[in-house]
Amino acid sequence: MKYSIRYGPGALSIILPDSLHVDVFTPRFAQPLADPLALFARALDNPEGVPPLEAMLEPRSVAIAVPDETRPFPLKALLPALLDRLFAAFPKLAHEKVRIVVGGGLHEAPDQAQLARILPQDLRGCSVVSHDARRSAVRHMGWTSRGTPVEINTAYADAELKIVMGMVDVHQFVGFTGGAKGVAVGCASAAMITANHRMLSEAGAFAGNIEGNPVRDDLDEAGAIAGVKLAINVVLTPEKEIAALFVGDPPRVMRSAAAESRRLCGLSLYDRYDIVIASCGGAPKDICLYQAQKGLEPARHCARPGGKILLLAQCPQGIGDERYTAYVARFFSHDAVLRDFRRHAFAMGAHKAFLFARTAAEHELVLHTDLPDADTARCLLNKGDAQTTLNGWFRQIPAAKVAILPYANTTFFRRTD
CATH class of the missing domain: 3.40.50.11440 (LarA, N-terminal domain)
Structure with missing residues (x-):
């Protein structure tokens, strides 16, 4: 089945096998004010x-x-x-x-x-x-x-x-x-x-x-x-x-x-998923990497332990924060980022690296983005084409349960056990 998901000012199309269990989490419909x-x-x-x-x-x-x-x-x-x-x-x-x-x-x-x-x-x-x-x-x-x-x-x-x-x-x-x-x-x-x-x-x-x-x-x-x-x-x-x-x-x-x-925007969550596809919701939510990170918070909550997360974020204005870039570039792994952040006094920029690392250390995280490869590598992030990445994951998990978060930056989950 084909899904169109917001990416920058436009949309990105992805195709998922019809045999998969797919849940799409969207905000409840709200009628815009007439006047x-x-x-x-x-x-x-x-x-x-x-x-x-x-x-x-x-x-x-x-x-x-x-x-x-x-x-x-x-x-x-x-x-x-x-x-x-x-x-x-x-x-x-x-x-x-x-x-x-x-x-x-x-x-x-x-x-x-x-x-x-x-x-x-x-x-x-x-x-x-x-x-x-x-x-x-x-x-x-x-x-x-x-x-x-x-x-x-x-x-x-x-x-x-x-x-x-x-x-x-x-x-x-x-x-x-x-x-x-x-x-x-x-x-x-x-x-x-x-x-x-x-x-x-x-x-x-x-x-x-x-x-x-x-x-x-x-x-x-x-x-x-x-x-x-x-x-x-x-x-x-x-x-x-x-x-x-x-x-x-x-x-x-x-x-x-x-x-x-x-x-x-508060949604109930009854299960965890093998693969989570998260879009920030398009522009301006994915204007830069610094802003796009917010889409990972609901994604990590609905991904199973060790699950895979694909984040769609165009990032036309680049990474978005020099202090974050300078800090994360000092490390070679997300575990090292987490250890350093917890060891030292709080610092802006470092906190964004911590938030990325908190997700990436527990899940396989791939970004579909317009950021240059050098920028994603500097931030310890894996860049990949959305469809190619998903096809590879489907081969690994043929019966994967998939969640799609089309507006991840404005979605949060109330866990229901």
């Missing part, structure tokens, strides 16, 4: 846990944190509507005093071409700042109870009214994205992100969990310290259309959106 702008206006009228803009004191400056192009947030639709609402609510607010801070955490700061791809053309005279976690000026605003320094881009930190826009999606150790994460990671210093992410292997830090999750709790606390007042969060369909929209207090909004995301 998202009308719902957005109503949500701004009645935000969760905070007063509407019109009931707030008029600020002298506003900062809006928005995601970079690795997140398919519908900025071109929602940002103009938000700006119009802001200037209607605060008629004395100077347009140049509104800053749109594009934050991608440790991703490279977006250049003009990237900004043009994600931002609407008419920004109503507002300024745009591209956040760079390693180079941008940051304001130290305090410490969380877990010892994370709250260091936020000054263009955002110095504003009187702080807003964040983002999508809520499952995350392999934060539990779910959304809420203040677009500020507490997106617009944070490298030191702040490192301090927060060092808790990724602690109890409670796993996909789909926000209760007792130390990483998520730390982000929420950091957002409060940073003074994030209003969050605008969406849940998207696999086609990247808006399925649900929430406005209000960041932690409350994140939890409301997480409940909807959990309903759509």
Whole structure:
């Protein structure tokens, strides 16, 4: 049987023998909102846990944190509507005093071409700042109870009214994205992100969990310290259309959106599989190797011990993180990566090598990717053509049970025994 699976902006076709047992795990169907702008206006009228803009004191400056192009947030639709609402609510607010801070955490700061791809053309005279976690000026605003320094881009930190826009999606150790994460990671210093992410292997830090999750709790606390007042969060369909929209207090909004995301993307798992074929879900989820790794988390959970995993990830922007590349290139095996990571203090970049190694040390992992062979070899990863790889595996396991995860980056499993 022929299957078409997303790969970059297009699709990749694979053929599986009709005799095989194949299960395809997809998010539940969600009808996109018929009129998202009308719902957005109503949500701004009645935000969760905070007063509407019109009931707030008029600020002298506003900062809006928005995601970079690795997140398919519908900025071109929602940002103009938000700006119009802001200037209607605060008629004395100077347009140049509104800053749109594009934050991608440790991703490279977006250049003009990237900004043009994600931002609407008419920004109503507002300024745009591209956040760079390693180079941008940051304001130290305090410490969380877990010892994370709250260091936020000054263009955002110095504003009187702080807003964040983002999508809520499952995350392999934060539990779910959304809420203040677009500020507490997106617009944070490298030191702040490192301090927060060092808790990724602690109890409670796993996909789909926000209760007792130390990483998520730390982000929420950091957002409060940073003074994030209003969050605008969406849940998207696999086609990247808006399925649900929430406005209000960041932690409350994140939890409301997480409940909807959990309903759509949390799947039951009754068995393990010999072969797992995982697609990140296409662009922009597979924009680079650093992002594509997230597709391995559900794949490793549904693969049997020693099972085989094929990850489909185009990676047009390459590996995506120089520190990860420099770290993993020091080793000759995934076991060595795991030993070194557990022996030393937490370091960003190294954590991504750990997450890859955690899967690759227990499973045969092959990537179908446009990355050059030298790049995959440098990262200790095996590159192979999808169909050729699968044909070889089918010869080894003629009666293989196969799972296909067409949207692995937005899927998580609730194990059912």
